[in-house]
Amino acid sequence: MATNPMHQFSVHRIGPEIKIAGIDLSFTNASLFMVISAFTIFVFLSLGTKEKNLIPGKLQLISEMLYNFIAKMISDTAGSKAKPYFPFIFSLFTFVLFCNMIGMLPYSFTVTSHIIVTLVLAIFIFIAVTVIGFIKHGLGYLKLFVPSGVPKLLLPLIIVIEIISYLSRPVSLSVRLFANMMAGHTMLKVFGGFVISLGLLGGWLPLGFSVALTGLEILVAFLQAYVFAILTCIYLNDALNLHH
Amino acid sequence: MPDTKDFKTRLKIAKSKLEKNMNQDDEKRGSFIGFAFKLGTELVAAVVVGTIIGFILDTWFDTKPWLIIIFFFLGSAAGMLNVIKTAKRIQEES
Numbered sequence: 416m417a418t419n420p421m422h423q424f425s426v427h428r429i430g431p432e433i434k435i436a437g438i439d440l441s442f443t444n445a446s447l448f449m450v451i452s453a454f455t456i457f458v459f460l461s462l463g464t465k466e467k468n469l470i471p472g473k474l475q476l477i478s479e480m481l482y483n484f485i486a487k488m489i490s491d492t493a494g495s496k497a498k499p500y501f502p503f504i505f506s507l508f509t510f511v512l513f514c515n516m517i518g519m520l521p522y523s524f525t526v527t528s529h530i531i532v533t534l535v536l537a538i539f540i541f542i543a544v545t546v547i548g549f550i551k552h553g554l555g556y557l558k559l560f561v562p563s564g565v566p567k568l569l570l571p572l573i574i575v576i577e578i579i580s581y582l583s584r585p586v587s588l589s590v591r592l593f594a595n596m597m598a599g600h601t602m603l604k605v606f607g608g609f610v611i612s613l614g615l616l617g618g619w620l621p622l623g624f625s626v627a628l629t630g631l632e633i634l635v636a637f638l639q640a641y642v643f644a645i646l647t648c649i650y651l652n653d654a655l656n657l658h659h
Numbered sequence: 660m661p662d663t664k665d666f667k668t669r670l671k672i673a674k675s676k677l678e679k680n681m682n683q684d685d686e687k688r689g690s691f692i693g694f695a696f697k698l699g700t701e702l703v704a705a706v707v708v709g710t711i712i713g714f715i716l717d718t719w720f721d722t723k724p725w726l727i728i729i730f731f732f733l734g735s736a737a738g739m740l741n742v743i744k745t746a747k748r749i750q751e752e753s
Contacts (some may be wrong), residue, residue, distance in 0.1 A: 572733075577737070580737040580741050581692060582708050582712070584704075587700045
């Protein structure tokens with residue numbers, strides 16, 4: 416049995432090695448769990464929307480709640496102009512949520528506990544939002560870096576600071592999700608290790624902690640997916656409704 | 660007996676009201692926890708990005724270590740700006 420708390424994060428290859436142009440594109444356990452998450456979402460939503468009853472069943476109720484939740488979040492934070500981006504934010508939220516939640520199952524792998532996964536998602540959002548901003552406002556989007564009511568003397572300094580603040584968006588977005596997931600899962604594993612090493616006599620206290628932490632981790636899994644999606648909405652809002 | 664019945668219905672109404680309020684509080688608290696998680700990384704991320712930009716520019720212009728120092732402080736300022744922006748957003752919402 417692996418007692419190393421970081422062992423759960425190791426990525427290993429499943430099946431044959433695939434190399435294209437010197438880049439390792441083999442199918443790993445990380446890719447497997449991404450496929451599982453996407454497949455679970457697909458099955459869950461297609462079952463939930465199959466029967467359209469006036470009085471919804473359990474699955475239909477959950478999928479409708481999910482839809483309403485995201486729709487409300489987008490209209491609250493980014494306004495009605497963001498409606499066309501609903502499919503993107505919906506898939507983003509459900510994907511992150513299911514990756515986090517499937518990671519909570521024993522013996523599974525948490526895809527979002529790897530910074531490369533969250534960073535790619537965040538950089539994609541960052542580039543998309545920047546492109547949308549420039550398409551909607553042209554060069555006027557650069558006004559985002561020039562806050563109103565700043566003395567001219569300070570302007571060069573403020574612009575540099577604003578640009579750094581803008582560039583820090585994908586970093587903070589990805590690091591937050593990755594750090595929360597990794598820290599939580601490491602902590603669970605460490606407390607699990609305490610239960611084993613303290614045995615029947617002293618193991619009950621860490622076991623209790625483990626149970627409490629599992630509850631907390633489920634909260635964090637949901638919360639981080641929510642924060643990830645709501646920040647995307649906020650960035651989208653900056654790009655769509657330019658008012659600084 | 661009508662008195663106890665009356666009391667029971669009133670208790671029921673009061674309980675349902677209380678539950679409603681508690682649920683609302685929970686929802687609000689949930690979003691505040693989300694914001695609280697947000698603030699810390701917001702500050703650190705800008706410092707990291709600023710320092711990285713400084714490092715890249717330093718190797719570019721061969722001016723070690725001046726730009727990395729300057730951009731570290733600019734990054735810290737950007738981090739504080741991020742936190743202030745987020746705090747303002749929380750204030751607007753509540």
